[in-house]
Amino acid sequence: MNNAAPNYFNEMLHGAEVRQAYQSLERWHRDMPDDLRSLKQSEAEALFRRVGITFAVYGEGGDPERLIPFDMFPRVFTAAEWRKLEKGIRQRAMALNAFIADVYDRGEIIRAGIIPEHLVTRNDAYEIAMVGIRPPRNVWSHIVGIDLVRTGPDQFYVLEDNCRTPSGVSYMLQNREIMMRMFPQLFHENRIAPVDGYADLLKKTLASVAPQKCSGDPTVVILTPGQFNSAYYEHSFLADLMGVELVEGQDLFVEGDFVWMRTTEGPRKVDVIYRRLDDAFIDPLCFRPDSMLGVPGLMNVYRSGGVSICSAPGAGVADDKAIYTYVPEMIRFYLGEAPILENVPTWQCAKKDDLKYVLENLGELVVKEVHGSGGYGMLVGPKSTKSQIEAFRSKIEEKPWNYIAQPTLALSSCPTFVDEGIAPRHVDLRPYCLVGEKVELVPGGLTRVALTEGSLVVNSSQGGGVKDTWVLAE
Amino acid sequence: MKLHIRHVTHYKFDTPVKRLIQSHRLTPADHEGQKVLEWSVSCEGAIRGSSFLSGAGDYTETVCVQGPAEDIEIVVEGTVETQDCAGVLRGHREKVLPSAYLRPTQQTQPDAAIRSLAETAVEGLDVSAGLDRAHALAAAVNDAIAYVSGETEPATTAAEALAGGKGVCQDHTHVLMSAARWVDMPARYVTGYLYSDANGQAHGESHAWAELYVDGLGWVGFDAANRCCPNDLYVRLGSGLDAQDAAPIRGLIEGQATEDLTAKVVVTDVAQQQ
Numbered sequence A: 001m002n003n004a005a006p007n008y009f010n011e012m013l014h015g016a017e018v019r020q021a022y023q024s025l026e027r028w029h030r031d032m033p034d035d036l037r038s039l040k041q042s043e044a045e046a047l048f049r050r051v052g053i054t055f056a057v058y059g060e061g062g063d064p065e066r067l068i069p070f071d072m073f074p075r076v077f078t079a080a081e082w083r084k085l086e087k088g089i090r091q092r093a094m095a096l097n098a099f100i101a102d103v104y105d106r107g108e109i110i111r112a113g114i115i116p117e118h119l120v121t122r123n124d125a126y127e128i129a130m131v132g133i134r135p136p137r138n139v140w141s142h143i144v145g146i147d148l149v150r151t152g153p154d155q156f157y158v159l160e161d162n163c164r165t166p167s168g169v170s171y172m173l174q175n176r177e178i179m180m181r182m183f184p185q186l187f188h189e190n191r192i193a194p195v196d197g198y199a200d201l202l203k204k205t206l207a208s209v210a211p212q213k214c215s216g217d218p219t220v221v222i223l224t225p226g227q228f229n230s231a232y233y234e235h236s237f238l239a240d241l242m243g244v245e246l247v248e249g250q251d252l253f254v255e256g257d258f259v260w261m262r263t264t265e266g267p268r269k270v271d272v273i274y275r276r277l278d279d280a281f282i283d284p285l286c287f288r289p290d291s292m293l294g295v296p297g298l299m300n301v302y303r304s305g306g307v308s309i310c311s312a313p314g315a316g317v318a319d320d321k322a323i324y325t326y327v328p329e330m331i332r333f334y335l336g337e338a339p340i341l342e343n344v345p346t347w348q349c350a351k352k353d354d355l356k357y358v359l360e361n362l363g364e365l366v367v368k369e370v371h372g373s374g375g376y377g378m379l380v381g382p383k384s385t386k387s388q389i390e391a392f393r394s395k396i397e398e399k400p401w402n403y404i405a406q407p408t409l410a411l412s413s414c415p416t417f418v419d420e421g422i423a424p425r426h427v428d429l430r431p432y433c434l435v436g437e438k439v440e441l442v443p444g445g446l447t448r449v450a451l452t453e454g455s456l457v458v459n460s461s462q463g464g465g466v467k468d469t470w471v472l473a474e
Numbered sequence B: 001m002k003l004h005i006r007h008v009t010h011y012k013f014d015t016p017v018k019r020l021i022q023s024h025r026l027t028p029a030d031h032e033g034q035k036v037l038e039w040s041v042s043c044e045g046a047i048r049g050s051s052f053l054s055g056a057g058d059y060t061e062t063v064c065v066q067g068p069a070e071d072i073e074i075v076v077e078g079t080v081e082t083q084d085c086a087g088v089l090r091g092h093r094e095k096v097l098p099s100a101y102l103r104p105t106q107q108t109q110p111d112a113a114i115r116s117l118a119e120t121a122v123e124g125l126d127v128s129a130g131l132d133r134a135h136a137l138a139a140a141v142n143d144a145i146a147y148v149s150g151e152t153e154p155a156t157t158a159a160e161a162l163a164g165g166k167g168v169c170q171d172h173t174h175v176l177m178s179a180a181r182w183v184d185m186p187a188r189y190v191t192g193y194l195y196s197d198a199n200g201q202a203h204g205e206s207h208a209w210a211e212l213y214v215d216g217l218g219w220v221g222f223d224a225a226n227r228c229c230p231n232d233l234y235v236r237l238g239s240g241l242d243a244q245d246a247a248p249i250r251g252l253i254e255g256q257a258t259e260d261l262t263a264k265v266v267v268t269d270v271a272q273q274q
Helices: A020-031 A034-051 A079-103 A117-121 A168-183 A184-189 A198-208 A230-244 A296-302 A326-336 A352-360 A386-398 B100-103 B110-121 B130-144 B157-166 B169-182
Strands: A072-077 A143-152 A153-163 A220-223 A245-247 A252-256 A258-261 A268-270 A272-275 A308-310 A365-371 A404-407 A413-416 A421-432 A434-437 A446-450 A464-471 B002-027 B035-044 B060-082 B187-194 B207-214 B218-222 B235-240 B249-254 B259-269
Touching: A020 A072, A020 A184, A020 A413, A020 B218, A034 A168, A072 A168, A072 A413, A072 A421, A072 A446, A079 A143, A079 A153, A079 A434, A117 B100, A143 B100, A143 B249, A143 B259, A168 A230, A168 A446, A168 A464, A198 A272, A198 A434, A220 B235, A230 A245, A245 A446, A245 B035, A252 B002, A258 A296, A258 A404, A272 B207, A296 A308, A296 B060, A326 A413, A326 B130, A352 A386, A352 A404, A413 A446, A413 A464, A421 B100, A434 B130, B002 B035, B002 B187, B002 B235, B035 B235, B060 B235, B100 B187, B110 B130, B110 B157, B130 B169, B130 B207, B130 B218, B169 B187, B187 B259
Parallel strands: A072 A464, A220 A245, A220 A272, A272 A308
Antiparallel strands: A143 A153, A143 A421, A143 A434, A252 A258, A258 A268, A365 A404, A413 A421, A421 A446, A446 A464, B002 B060, B002 B249, B002 B259, B035 B060, B187 B207, B187 B235, B207 B218
C-alpha cells in the first residue's frame, strides 16, 4: 500500500519530542545494551516455543505451526485514550448484540428501512434455525473482537467487527506474561493496567449466560474442532486458565433435555458451551450432515433452552462487510447514542452520489468487491498505474453495485526493534469485549505490527508480528 | 375432510447399534387449512427431549435410543381436520422473513436449463402478478418432468432432475424452488401427507411440495408433481430450504451398522371408515 504516506501518526514521537506515554520506554530502549537486546529477543522466542503458542487470526489461514514474531517494544495507550476506546468498544458490542437479537426476532431495523432486508436474510451467516430463539440475557455474541486502527492523536477507526469466535486473545495474555518475565523492572517503574483478569472475566461471562434450566453452579466447557485446528493452542490455553474442560464433539452427547459430557465418573450435564467451531459444523442434525466435529442434537437442546452456545449460531450476520457500513446506524437506532468510534468512511458504488465521487477520485481510494476477500479484485489507487485505474473504472461502471471504496488509511506507527535499533512500524489493535450479565473488557488487546518497512499489512500471513499492549493506569 | 394418518418408519440394522439420535419434525401445526385433532409420535424405549416450535412454525423434538438396538420403529398416528384453502397457507404461526428462502442450496442451485425454464415461464408476466407467475412456473416444471419413480435418488439435484426429465415429488419440488428463486420468488420445501393424488390413487408414502411466497397473499403451496395446489387432501408437516433441510427425520447412529429402512404411510378418510 502507500509506502510514502509521510503524514502517518507516530505514536511515540511528535517531531523530535517523545510523547509522555512513551518516555519511560524510550529511556529503557536507549539504556539497553545491544547484546542484552539480542539475548532477550532469543529468550522471548525460546519462551514462545516452549509454550508452543501458534495461532492464525480468524479467516486468515496460513501455516498454523508457524511462530508469530514477537516484538519486545510495547505499544502504549494512556488512561485517557483507553477510556474513550473502551467506551466506544462497549457501545459497539452492545449495538451489534442488539442488532443480532433484532434480526432473529421482529427485525425492527429492517421495518424502519434502515438496513435493507436482503443484506440480512440473504447473508450466508443468517441462520433460519435461530429465528424466534431468545438466548439467555438475549446475548448473541459473547466475545466481540473489534479491529481498530489509529490515524491521529484522537482518531481511531474500526476496520472490522468479529462477532463469532475471534481468536488471538492467548497472544494478548502471553505477550504480557513474557514481557513481565523478561523485564520485571519495567512493570515496577510503570503503572500498567493488568490483563491477567481476562480468564476470570471470560468464565464469569460464560457462567452468567447459563440457561434457565440450570440450577446451581453452571458447568462450562470449551468445544474445539481438535488439535489440528490452527487455534488449538488457544483453546487449551483458555480452558486451562479458566479451569474448565476442553472437549471435542465426541466427548459430548445429547440425551433428553440436556447435553452431557462423558467423564470417568459417568455423564455430567453441560450448561454452557464456548464453541470454537463454525456454525456449519456444530450439529449434523441441524446444519452440515457430514460434520464429524459437532454434537448431534445440540441445536434442539439449545433451542429448547437446555444449554447455552457461545457465541450463538447465526451471530456472524452482524460482522459481514456489507453490514459493517451500517453499524453507526445500529448504534443510533438501538442505543439512541452517537457512535463513539468511527467506521472507515465507505462509499457504496450502488449509490449514485457515492459512485460519482469514487469515479472522480479513483487515484486516492481503495476499491473492493462487496463480497470479495483476501485482496482479490481490489484496486489500490495510490499504487496503481493510470491504465490499471482506467481498466478498473470500466469494471465499476459496468457493475457499480459490486463495489465499495474506502480512503487509503495512514495507519499509526509504533517503535519496533529492527537490526539498526528501533524504527516506526504500522500497527493495529484487536481488543476483546465480553458480553454477558455485564459488558466488560480488560485494558488492552492484541497489537499486530507490520514488520516490513512501509507495509500497512499487519496480517501474520504477510510478515506481521505482535506486541504487548499497555494501558497506563491513572 | 377428516384424515387419519398412520406413518410407520422401521429401521433394521445388520449389527446392533450403540446409540441412535434423531431430530423429528413429525407433528403438524395448525393453520386455517388443517386442525390437528389428535396426534402421537411413539418410539419404544426412546428417551425424548422437550419439544419446541421453531421460528418456521414446525414442532421439533429430539429422540434418542440407547443401544444395543437391532431395530427401531417410529410410529406416527393422528387425525387432522382439513379444509381446502386453494393452497394458501393462512394462520400458520411463523416468524421467518420470506426473503430468507431466496438462497439457493447445493441441491437447488439453478443451472442454465433451470434459469431458462424460469425465465420462459414468467415471460410477459408482470412482477406484480405473483400468483400467475407462480402458477406458470409450477406448470412449466410439471411439463418438463414426467412422474417416474426409481429414476432419481434422494441426492439428485434439481439440475440433474430437469436434465433427466423424470422424477418424483422431491425432484419436481426442487426444480420448482430453484426456478422460483431465480426469478426472485422465495420458495421452500414442504413435507407432509397426501390422501390421494390427482388420479385418485392412494399415496403410500410421505409427500413433498413447494411453497412459493406471493406478495399480498403469502405462502402458497404448489404440488408440481400433481399439477395442483394442496387442498383438503393434504396434511402439512414442516418446511426447509431443500429436502434435506426439511426432512421430517434427521438422524445419526453410533456404530458401524448398515440400516435397512422401510416406511409406510396410510392415509384414510375418517368419514368413509365410519
